[in-house]
Amino acid sequence: MGESPAQASTGEMMTGAQALVKSLELMGVTDVFGMPGGAILPVYDPIFLSTKIRHILVRHEQGAGHAAEGYALATGQVGVCIATSGPGATNLITAIADAHMDSVPMVAITGQVSHSFIGTDAFQEADIVGATMPMTKHSFLVTDPAEIPQRVMEAFHIASTGRPGPVLIDLTKDAQVGMMEFSWPESMELRGYTPPQVGDTDAIEKAAQLIIDAERPVFYLGGGLARAQCSDDLIKLIDVTGVPFTTTLTALGVVPSTHRLNLGMPGMHGTVAAVGAIQRSDLLITLGARFDDRVTGKLDSFAPHARVIHVDVDPVELGKNRTADVGIVGNLADVVPALTKAIERLVSQQEHTDQHHIPTLWSAELDKIKRIYPVGWEDPSDGLMSPQAVIKRLGELSPEETIWVTGVGQHQMWSAQHLPHLGPNSWLTSAGLGTMGYGVPAAMGAKVGAPERPVWLIDGDGCFQMTNQELTTCTLNNIPIKVAIINNSSLGMVRQWQTLFYGSRYSNTDLHTGHGTEHIPDFVKLAEAYGAVGLRCDTEDHLDEVIAQANAITDRPVIVDFTVSADAQVWPMVAAGVSNDEIQHARGMSPVWEEE
Numbered sequence: 264m265g266e267s268p269a270q271a272s273t274g275e276m277m278t279g280a281q282a283l284v285k286s287l288e289l290m291g292v293t294d295v296f297g298m299p300g301g302a303i304l305p306v307y308d309p310i311f312l313s314t315k316i317r318h319i320l321v322r323h324e325q326g327a328g329h330a331a332e333g334y335a336l337a338t339g340q341v342g343v344c345i346a347t348s349g350p351g352a353t354n355l356i357t358a359i360a361d362a363h364m365d366s367v368p369m370v371a372i373t374g375q376v377s378h379s380f381i382g383t384d385a386f387q388e389a390d391i392v393g394a395t396m397p398m399t400k401h402s403f404l405v406t407d408p409a410e411i412p413q414r415v416m417e418a419f420h421i422a423s424t425g426r427p428g429p430v431l432i433d434l435t436k437d438a439q440v441g442m443m444e445f446s447w448p449e450s451m452e453l454r455g456y457t458p459p460q461v462g463d464t465d466a467i468e469k470a471a472q473l474i475i476d477a478e479r480p481v482f483y484l485g486g487g488l489a490r491a492q493c494s495d496d497l498i499k500l501i502d503v504t505g506v507p508f509t510t511t512l513t514a515l516g517v518v519p520s521t522h523r524l525n526l527g528m529p530g531m532h533g534t535v536a537a538v539g540a541i542q543r544s545d546l547l548i549t550l551g552a553r554f555d556d557r558v559t560g561k562l563d564s565f566a567p568h569a570r571v572i573h574v575d576v577d578p579v580e581l582g583k584n585r586t587a588d589v590g591i592v593g594n595l596a597d598v599v600p601a602l603t604k605a606i607e608r609l610v611s612q613q614e615h616t617d618q619h620h621i622p623t624l625w626s627a628e629l630d631k632i633k634r635i636y637p638v639g640w641e642d643p644s645d646g647l648m649s650p651q652a653v654i655k656r657l658g659e660l661s662p663e664e665t666i667w668v669t670g671v672g673q674h675q676m677w678s679a680q681h682l683p684h685l686g687p688n689s690w691l692t693s694a695g696l697g698t699m700g701y702g703v704p705a706a707m708g709a710k711v712g713a714p715e716r717p718v719w720l721i722d723g724d725g726c727f728q729m730t731n732q733e734l735t736t737c738t739l740n741n742i743p744i745k746v747a748i749i750n751n752s753s754l755g756m757v758r759q760w761q762t763l764f765y766g767s768r769y770s771n772t773d774l775h776t777g778h779g780t781e782h783i784p785d786f787v788k789l790a791e792a793y794g795a796v797g798l799r800c801d802t803e804d805h806l807d808e809v810i811a812q813a814n815a816i817t818d819r820p821v822i823v824d825f826t827v828s829a830d831a832q833v834w835p836m837v838a839a840g841v842s843n844d845e846i847q848h849a850r851g852m853s854p855v856w857e858e859e
Contacts (some may be wrong), residue, residue: 287343298321303345318345321797327358333368337713366490370422494517544566552575646826704730710743
């Protein structure tokens with residue numbers, strides 16, 4: 264993307280700041296999120312003059328980082344954020360860590376004090392390279408303006424290839440103001456960085472044979488598939504094998520949730536069918552997943568009878584938590600179709616192809632479990648709305664092309680369970696880091712990246728109040744996101760744990776303590792103060808009407824305050840640190856995966 268190298272290599276004299284902006288333009292960047300400050304100020308002058316880059320001024324640097332994440336997930340491109348040195352840079356750390364945990368391609372650009380001042384505790388100096396080293400794919404400190412084009416090219420390449428992730432470019436102020444002769448690099452020499460492509464052919468053949476021979480196979484689909492953008496090939500693999508699949512929190516939508524072989528989400532708040540199928544499986548086909556503790560529960564009791572095929576672009580993941588019988592390091596976009604072809608070849612070589620083993624009995628058994636233990640809810644006894652009903656109705660009444668974004672907590676799990684997940688690039692959530700405050704800026708970034716698609720954020724009243732200042736950014740920049748606040752007046756997920764494990768002692772989880780039913784803050788008035796439309800819904804009788812009203816508004820942000828019960832809980836549930844065999848379908852029930 265961008266101009267050709269011949270066009271780029273002008274030999275023009277310019278400042279390092281001008282070279283940075285020109286380099287971003289050559290990389291095809293059209294949108295960046297940021298906030299100026301003293302140490303990055305030289306960059307803001309050429310940004311002001313750029314006709315190719317739209318800079319969106321955020322109200323907090325953390326918002327810039329999450330917005331870059333949202334942009335990346337909605338578009339499949341690298342998101343870009345900018346901040347100044349010191350507190351500006353450190354405010355990006357949460358978003359950088361979030362992108363690292365969820366493998367989101369992002370380039371963060373920070374200003375730094377002049378290199379002669381580094382180490383002197385100069386005003387707004389912070390070692391952001393050192394601070395972010397554990398949570399970036401790479402961090403560059405640039406002190407020479409002549410290096411800037413090379414570092415920008417390398418940063419985007421590192422961020423977007425292999426296992427995607429965040430890359431930091433820290434620019435000293437003297438590098439920004441210093442003069443250089445612009446020259447676009449003709450090549451990159453990143454020693455030691457060689458992302459894998461096609462996996463080992465012999466391993467793929469072994470995996471194909473294991474799949475054909477298995478009696479109770481299950482696909483364990485992870486977020487790496489979402490990053491690899493290979494949904495069509497994945498659906499073909501599932502259809503060819505007839506193997507049921509589970510989809511982790513970050514992989515929702517890589518195969519439509521309406522697919523006949525979908526078992527739902529595994530793990531702590533997964534479906535009984537998904538959790539039970541994995542526990543009973545004899546083969547776990549793991550694609551782009553990392554055996555996260557929220558999925559495995561007590562690790563040594565996870566899928567105890569299963570052999571494991573593990574495919575991942577990151578070799579570190581193979582054997583990290585669970586030993587693989589067949590490990591394949593490779594890009595899923597290459598390995599998935601190669602695995603399908605290998606299976607088709609093996610099937611065609613059999614003497615009687617009509618006798619090829621498709622695990623129909625296994626699928627039938629799992630279908631029965633899905634019918635017996637559907638994901639549902641009990642209406643609350645306090646007369647307030649059920650949050651699950653609100654979220655489910657939002658999904659039913661919104662367009663199919665809607666991008667869904669969530670905050671973190673109960674509403675996140677209910678959204679995973681009850682929304683329609685119909686395709687890739689349509690589900691944005693903070694999974695690995697579990698970042699409250701992710702929602703508003705991530706939704707903003709998604710809408711910038713995909714302005715033609717509706718963007719609904721389902722947020723909690725706790726999460727929303729961490730970054731709601733970015734509604735100002737949305738209003739002023741014509742970014743009409745929609746926000747559903749699932750308002751239970753509490754920090755819901757923490758409260759649920761207090762209910763279950765701390766004798767209902769609600770220590771510091773009630774967000775309205777001492778104020779009865781009074782709305783503090785009043786989210787409708789707050790929305791209006793930000794130049795958005797504010798709506799409230801207190802009863803299911805008005806639910807459809809309010810959702811339709813919100814969907815009809817497309818010229819400015821909309822915030823809907825849905826008042827729901829604080830007593831609603833997320834079920835099913837596997838308590839932390841116990842075996843997935845102990846999944847409970849509802850509070851007080853015994854483990855439900857039993858012989859029928």
